[in-house]
Amino acid sequence: MVERQERAAPDGVPTRIGQVVMLHHGGDREEARRRLLDLWTEVGQDGDPLHRCTLAHYLADTQDDPTDELAWDLRALSAAQEAAADRPAGDQDTARGLYPSLHLNLAADYAKLGRPDAARSQLRRARGAAAALADDGYGDGVRAAITELARRLGETAPPDDEPWEPPGHGRS
Numbered sequence: 001m002v003e004r005q006e007r008a009a010p011d012g013v014p015t016r017i018g019q020v021v022m023l024h025h026g027g028d029r030e031e032a033r034r035r036l037l038d039l040w041t042e043v044g045q046d047g048d049p050l051h052r053c054t055l056a057h058y059l060a061d062t063q064d065d066p067t068d069e070l071a072w073d074l075r076a077l078s079a080a081q082e083a084a085a086d087r088p089a090g091d092q093d094t095a096r097g098l099y100p101s102l103h104l105n106l107a108a109d110y111a112k113l114g115r116p117d118a119a120r121s122q123l124r125r126a127r128g129a130a131a132a133l134a135d136d137g138y139g140d141g142v143r144a145a146i147t148e149l150a151r152r153l154g155e156t157a158p159p160d161d162e163p164w165e166p167p168g169h170g171r172s
Contacts, residue, residue: 013051021058033062053079070109077102099129100142107149
């Protein structure tokens with residue numbers, strides 16, 4: 001996600017986010033959370049929605065409490081919706097490409113919180129949005145994670161009864 005933003009945003013925020021994510025992946029969760037929160041403050045509530053989406057997405061991963069993780073993932077989805085609304089009709093691929101991972105994370109959050117119906121609803125949205133993913137390592141990883149979470153939730157095949165719609169354009 002950060003690499004795609006790097007191409008779309010010439011400022012240094014995506015690079016700085018990527019550096020903090022590497023710190024987190026290296027095992028320093030507390031320091032990563034602190035630095036991401038500093039960046040969140042720097043970007044601000046009215047900052048670039050793609051920056052806010054990415055920051056919230058990664059901040060969710062640094063949370064200890066599943067309720068806090070859900071709150072950050074909901075912020076990420078809200079910022080992605082804002083980003084999609086801000087883009088011209090022909091330039092919405094970046095925002096659209098975020099939805100599969102965002103819905104997958106929300107599904108996992110709801111599963112952790114013991115809310116299987118909400119988890120399944122978000123999982124259906126992730127599956128539907130996955131059509132926007134490229135056939136690359138990132139896309140393959142997200143699709144595999146969707147399949148794994150579906151298995152954990154006891155689903156064997158994707159339901160056909162709920163087509164995906166961009167958030168804010170249909171059911172919620």
